[in-house]
Amino acid sequence: DIQMTQSPSSLSASVGDSITITCRASQSIRTHLHWYQQKPGQAPKLLIYAASTLQRGVSSKFSGSGSGTDFTLTITSLQPEDFATYYCQQTSSSPRTFGQGTKVEIK
Amino acid sequence: QVQLQESGPGLVKPSGTLSLTCGVSGALISSSNWWSWVRQSPGTGLEWIGEIYHSGLTNYNPSLQSRVIISVDKSQNQFSLRLTSVTAADTAVYYCARAPPLYYFDYWGQGRLVTVSS
Numbered sequence: 001d002i003q004m005t006q007s008p009s010s011l012s013a014s015v016g017d018s019i020t021i022t023c024r025a026s027q028s029i030r031t032h033l034h035w036y037q038q039k040p041g042q043a044p045k046l047l048i049y050a051a052s053t054l055q056r057g058v059s060s061k062f063s064g065s066g067s068g069t070d071f072t073l074t075i076t077s078l079q080p081e082d083f084a085t086y087y088c089q090q091t092s093s094s095p096r097t098f099g100q101g102t103k104v105e106i107k
Numbered sequence: 108q109v110q111l112q113e114s115g116p117g118l119v120k121p122s123g124t125l126s127l128t129c130g131v132s133g134a135l136i137s138s139s140n141w142w143s144w145v146r147q148s149p150g151t152g153l154e155w156i157g158e159i160y161h162s163g164l165t166n167y168n169p170s171l172q173s174r175v176i177i178s179v180d181k182s183q184n185q186f187s188l189r190l191t192s193v194t195a196a197d198t199a200v201y202y203c204a205r206a207p208p209l210y211y212f213d214y215w216g217q218g219r220l221v222t223v224s225s
Contacts, residue, residue, distance in 0.1 A: 091210035
């Protein structure tokens with residue numbers, strides 16, 4: 001199985017800050033990397049697919065980059081509704097695996 | 108608007124079988140998408156269970172493969188999950204989701220909490 005490691009596991013930030021979350025794959029996954037946002041009690045929501053393509057309807061404050069084994073999700077101008085847990089997922093091979101999540105909290 | 112809705116018992120006895128159905132509206136299950144199940148144990152991360160194509164082709168997570176069956180009912184536009192020989196470790200929120208050809212999940216159900224307990 002391809003292991004996905006996110007860092008940090010949690011972070012505290014203030015409204016208006018910009019943050020970057022990193023996701024590393026245990027082997028190359030080309031650009032088969034996707035990012036989700038999950039709020040308590042809700043299903044995950046797709047933000048970015050294929051490493052850098054913004055899902056329709058998602059704010060352009062979210063952006064993704066990377067290929068191979070190293071990827072980043074950047075969120076600019078954090079707003080209260082952005083405080084959530086973020087997951088990366090690889091679909092380069094089966095089983096599809098997720099990172100352990102990054103919890104973004106209000107400082 | 109594509110919508111998915113999980114249904115099924117919220118309580119299953121140990122050694123029993125967990126059965127859930129995902130009803131799909133706003134999209135045909137016979138379209139060029141895979142239909143998946145994902146679970147999330149309380150306080151932990153996300154685990155992919157498996158997926159099915161409308162032809163009946165399936166892929167399962169090897170960690171669960173011996174206990175999982177995913178099936179599709181095109182006439183009802185729904186797909187189902189069966190997980191046998193459950194234990195407390197199978198207690199989780201179970202989500203169904205749609206996966207376009209790149210296999211990311213663009214639409215999710217709201218989730219169904221299934222507790223394994225006697």
